[in-house]
Amino acid sequence: MxxxxxxxxxxxxxxxxxxxxxxxxxxxxxxxxxxxxxxxxxxxxxxxxxxxxxxxxxxxxxxxxxxxxxPGDTAGASGARSEDTVDVDAAGEAGGEADGEEIPDSDVEIVATRAGASEEEAREALEAENGDLASAISRLE
Missing domain, CATH: 2.20.70.30 (Nascent polypeptide-associated complex domain)
Structure with missing residues (x-):
């Protein structure tokens, strides 16, 4: 590491x-x-x-x-989900912005703090980068 x-x-x-x-x-x-x-x-x-x-x-x-x-298998086929379950898309990134989910406020806060930007700017950067924290921070720096 x-x-x-x-x-x-x-x-x-x-x-x-x-x-x-x-x-x-x-x-x-x-x-x-x-x-x-x-x-x-x-x-x-x-x-x-x-x-x-x-x-x-x-x-x-x-x-x-x-x-x-x-063809009939889906991500939620088991019906039960743990609190610690993380969905990983085919690119290997956790999240689900492609599903139309809203960006979590905690992510917005992290990007705003790290990039020294407003929360509105951070949210826009996250939306533009499909929820990718590192890319959003890079966009704002």
Missing amino acids: FGGGGMNPRKMKQMMKQMGIDVSEIDAEEVIIRTADEELVFSDAQVTQMDAQGQQTYQIVGEPESRALG
């Missing part, structure tokens, strides 16, 4: 804590990433959750099994 080379893992964890980054392991039984035409199913995957300044990032380590989706 930081290219620590031969850095002591305890020292690396201490540095991350000083920077406000909290890392924890998740005891996941199965992880499913659903794209437009397939599912990637990770059984016995090692999942790490990183919380940095309110942004949560998940790292999945393991070998996925690829399953093709049939």
Whole structure:
């Protein structure tokens, strides 16, 4: 992550804590990433959750099994959704702006703060970049 080379893992964890980054392991039984035409199913995957300044990032380590989706299969076929479920589109980006969903206020606030712009400018940049935070920030800088 930081290219620590031969850095002591305890020292690396201490540095991350000083920077406000909290890392924890998740005891996941199965992880499913659903794209437009397939599912990637990770059984016995090692999942790490990183919380940095309110942004949560998940790292999945393991070998996925690829399953093709049939014509009747949809992203919500199971009916049940966990609070921690993240939809990932075919490009691998979390979100759903293409579905017409509104941009979350938290994203607008992040872009406005990082780019030093008004919330209105941040919202416009996010809409222009289909909800991509990094692209919206770059557009405003």
